[in-house]
Amino acid sequence: MPTIDMSKTELREVNATLQSAAGTQATEAYVLENPRGSHAVAVGLNGPLDVTVKGSTGYYCAGMNKDATIHVEGSAGPGVAENMMSGTVVIDGDASQYAGATGHGGLLVIKGNASSRCGISMKGIDIVVHGSIGHMSAFMAQKGNLVVLGDAGDALGDSLYEARLFVRGSVKSLGADCVEKEMRPEHLEILADLLARAGADAKPEEFKRYGSARTLYNFNIDNADAY
Amino acid sequence: MCGIVGLFLKKDELRPRLGDMLTDMLITMTDRGPDSAGIAIYGDAAEGLKFTVQSDDPAAFDGLAEALEDALGVSVPVTLKDTHAVLLVPADKQAGAVELLETRGLRIMGIGEAMEIFKEVGLPKDVAERFGLRQMGGSHGIGHTRMATESAVTTLGAHPFSTAEDQCLVHNGSLSNHNDMRRKLAKKGVFTKTENDTEVGAAYISSRIAEGASLGEALEGTLEDLDGFFTFVTGTKNGFGVVRDPIACKPAVMAETEDYVAFASEYRAFADLPGIETARVWEPEPATVYFWER
Numbered sequence: 001m002p003t004i005d006m007s008k009t010e011l012r013e014v015n016a017t018l019q020s021a022a023g024t025q026a027t028e029a030y031v032l033e034n035p036r037g038s039h040a041v042a043v044g045l046n047g048p049l050d051v052t053v054k055g056s057t058g059y060y061c062a063g064m065n066k067d068a069t070i071h072v073e074g075s076a077g078p079g080v081a082e083n084m085m086s087g088t089v090v091i092d093g094d095a096s097q098y099a100g101a102t103g104h105g106g107l108l109v110i111k112g113n114a115s116s117r118c119g120i121s122m123k124g125i126d127i128v129v130h131g132s133i134g135h136m137s138a139f140m141a142q143k144g145n146l147v148v149l150g151d152a153g154d155a156l157g158d159s160l161y162e163a164r165l166f167v168r169g170s171v172k173s174l175g176a177d178c179v180e181k182e183m184r185p186e187h188l189e190i191l192a193d194l195l196a197r198a199g200a201d202a203k204p205e206e207f208k209r210y211g212s213a214r215t216l217y218n219f220n221i222d223n224a225d226a227y
Numbered sequence: 228m229c230g231i232v233g234l235f236l237k238k239d240e241l242r243p244r245l246g247d248m249l250t251d252m253l254i255t256m257t258d259r260g261p262d263s264a265g266i267a268i269y270g271d272a273a274e275g276l277k278f279t280v281q282s283d284d285p286a287a288f289d290g291l292a293e294a295l296e297d298a299l300g301v302s303v304p305v306t307l308k309d310t311h312a313v314l315l316v317p318a319d320k321q322a323g324a325v326e327l328l329e330t331r332g333l334r335i336m337g338i339g340e341a342m343e344i345f346k347e348v349g350l351p352k353d354v355a356e357r358f359g360l361r362q363m364g365g366s367h368g369i370g371h372t373r374m375a376t377e378s379a380v381t382t383l384g385a386h387p388f389s390t391a392e393d394q395c396l397v398h399n400g401s402l403s404n405h406n407d408m409r410r411k412l413a414k415k416g417v418f419t420k421t422e423n424d425t426e427v428g429a430a431y432i433s434s435r436i437a438e439g440a441s442l443g444e445a446l447e448g449t450l451e452d453l454d455g456f457f458t459f460v461t462g463t464k465n466g467f468g469v470v471r472d473p474i475a476c477k478p479a480v481m482a483e484t485e486d487y488v489a490f491a492s493e494y495r496a497f498a499d500l501p502g503i504e505t506a507r508v509w510e511p512e513p514a515t516v517y518f519w520e521r
Contacts, residue, residue, distance in 0.1 A: 036495060036498035037493060037495035037496075037497070037498055038495070056494050056508070057494075058494060058495055075494065077480075077493060077494060078478060094508070094509065096480070097476075115510045134475075134512075135473075
């Protein structure tokens with residue numbers, strides 16, 4: 001199992017090594033030691049590579065991930081797994097703001113809490129947060145699933161499109177055009193699968209589903225006087 | 228973008244290492260603010276008031292001790308540290324000392340029983356080296372690395388800003404109603420020295436405390452009365468406080484162990500702190516006041 005000590009290796013070299021291994025379909029699992037909160041750790045991996053980061057990371061860890069499995073044994077700074085395409089990213093600790101922002105696919109699991117703007121503008125990614133999430137999460141979220149075992153902060157799902165939001169705890173407030181929706185059997189099925197894949201000990205029936213009321217999709221002529 | 232760091236020690240054994248620990252934290256935040264750097268360090272409370280003064284002209288300190296003795300009628304110890312000097316002035320001679328220092332064109336960076344402030348233009352590592360920050364001990368301290376947005380890159384534009392005895396503020400963000408607030412404060416007789424937005428934030432907090440508010444109440448007030456982006460860390464004689472605006476775009480992370488409470492803009496700044504691997508690390512909530520005092 002190749003191990004890279006990040007206190008002795010330049011970040012560019014670390015990422016180039018991982019990107020090259022991912023690109024050549026390497027089967028070895030990589031271990032990164034001493035990340036010390038570095039920015040942009042394990043970004044742009046373009047193939048099925050296993051990477052374990054032994055510690056906490058800074059801004060933009062695991063960004064643009066495709067097919068790789070990245071496990072951070074610590075907390076992650078702002079923008080973790082930003083614009084992820086596929087693959088899996090697991091954060092053992094907390095994630096800072098805009099975790100999983102604009103993600104197109106794959107699974108992001110945060111075992112602690114995520115702060116503000118989690119899943120902002122998500123476009124197909126699945127995000128499972130074992131703890132709670134901060135304000136303005138899933139703002140303008142277009143597609144995918146955001147699952148929260150704890151509570152959600154203010155303005156959840158503001159200006160939401162077609163992403164599904166599942167929250168087990170309380171929601172401080174819903175954003176514009178976000179409403180609670182009926183939990184149908186197909187939603188329970190989606191939720192059961194995501195909870196199982198995220199190693200989350202929770203029952204789908206304990207969650208509420210939120211989604212778009214779709215009243216912002218078209219201009220309402222009654223508001224014409226406001227302009 | 229700017230970098231902020233803060234360290235509050237819970238155990239006296241670590242006091243000699245405060246400057247060393249804070250300096251490492253400050254230098255790690257160089258990427259966030261390479262323009263200027265500053266630190267406020269709270270050491271042993273003095274018998275009297277510590278004045279930290281600054282001048283770009285080394286000759287300004289020539290004969291300063293003698294002039295102070297002549298004017299105040301007491302001996303005033305003067306310790307030179309690069310462009311700064313720390314003077315120990317009896318509390319009842321404060322007004323006379325301020326008058327003399329201003330006449331001689333020296334800038335007063337801060338006054339307090341415990342607080343000393345050192346700030347200059349340049350890379351944080353160079354600023355730290357010039358003042359010997361690593362050698363400084365104390366109970367707590369806050370620091371700042373600056374990437375200027377709201378006013379020029381000058382010594383006076385660097386943080387921390389002190390607007391009352393033993394009080395100071397560092398800020399990441401930008402205030403959008405600082406001119407309006409500056410006028411409001413001036414009407415109350417509270418005047419600022421620079422065009423800088425953060426100094427207005429500091430003066431606002433100091434004026435609220437002077438009116439009888441607690442530190443917590445003064446920090447709560449920033450959420451109502453100041454507009455813009457801010458993560459503030461404010462130092463007082465007994466500790467430090469943290470508050471972020473409700474939008475909370477400006478990053479913040481905290482760590483606590485049995486030995487210390489630490490604040491930084493990024494986790495990177497904690498990497499060398501003892502016991503950080505097992506510390507409780509969390510992100511302060513938006514629009515929520517935190518403070519630690521002894």
